[in-house]
Amino acid sequence: MSFNPVSAAEPIAKLIEELSKLPGIGPKSAQRLTYYLLRAPADQVQALAEAIKAVKEKVVLCSACLNITDSDPCAICKDEERDRTKICVVEEPIDILPLERTKKYNGLYHVLHGVIAPTEGMGPEELKIKELLSRLNDGLVTEVILATNPNLEGEATAMYLQRLIAPLGIRTTRLARGLPYGGDLEYADDVTISRALEERREV
Ligand SMILES: [Zn+2]
Numbered sequence: 001m002s003f004n005p006v007s008a009a010e011p012i013a014k015l016i017e018e019l020s021k022l023p024g025i026g027p028k029s030a031q032r033l034t035y036y037l038l039r040a041p042a043d044q045v046q047a048l049a050e051a052i053k054a055v056k057e058k059v060v061l062c063s064a065c066l067n068i069t070d071s072d073p074c075a076i077c078k079d080e081e082r083d084r085t086k087i088c089v090v091e092e093p094i095d096i097l098p099l100e101r102t103k104k105y106n107g108l109y110h111v112l113h114g115v116i117a118p119t120e121g122m123g124p125e126e127l128k129i130k131e132l133l134s135r136l137n138d139g140l141v142t143e144v145i146l147a148t149n150p151n152l153e154g155e156a157t158a159m160y161l162q163r164l165i166a167p168l169g170i171r172t173t174r175l176a177r178g179l180p181y182g183g184d185l186e187y188a189d190d191v192t193i194s195r196a197l198e199e200r201r202e203v
Contacts (some may be wrong), residue, residue, distance in 0.1 A: 004096055028104070029087075064135070066111040066128050068093045076100075076109060083107045088145040089161065091115050091131065091154065095185045099147065102194040107145070110135065115153040116160055124160060143171045145200055149184050150175075162203045173200040 005113055012034055019030035037045050061067070062074035069075070076082060076096075086107025093111050112127040135141065144165055148154035162172045176199035185193070 004065045060109075064199050065109045066093075066113065066131060067096060067109060081106070084140050085142045086145065087132070087135065087141055087143075088147050090147050090185070091149060091157075092186075095149075096149065096195050098185055098188060098190070099197070102190050102197065104194045104197050105145075107143075112136075112148070112157070114189065115148055115157045117153045129161070129164070133164065136165065136170060141170060143173060145197075146203065147170060147185065151184075172203050174203045 015037070016027070016030045019025055019033050020027050022030075023032070037048075053158060058067050058070050060070070060072055062069045062072055062077055064073050064077045067074045067076065071078075083106045086105075087110050088099065088105060088107055089110045090099070091112055092116065096109050096111070099105050099109075103129045110128070110132045112129065112132075114122050114125055114127050116122060116127070132144075136144070144161070146158040146161055148157045158174055165172050175193075175196040188196075
């Protein structure tokens, strides 16, 4: 069998094409990554390929709080020690990590999977708000902590939710100022988040 440079290059072209679809990776970086992988040890490339597949096959959304998890319900929802009268509403699954790190919060969470951002075509229907309201129907929850980010979209979303939740007779609170305005929860330090949690206020 003779070496055919065109067909030999096909897998390379395919990988470059797929990698360039990733955020922040242009054709140049895709090319660099592809040639790096070509030279990398086979087991390293295998591990990467398996990790990519596993993320899609094994990670699901918790049917209660919509956090990402590999078992449904997630570890937090399953935990009998957690305070089921409180639900802390966050924008993205990644926002749960800094709140958990403070060890100051022992309630449950609810992940919206976005914020209201009309300029980006994100309306309330795009968020997991219906799911939140149906959780509030069980009569157990007495407080909803609105922990959306302290920026324009986060504030607007918190206000929108407050208006929906108030008629249900459930207390709504917002993390205290002190979180830098325009900053993301994801990047705030533990002390700041702990204080914002402790000093949360009614909305
Ligand atoms: Zn959960």
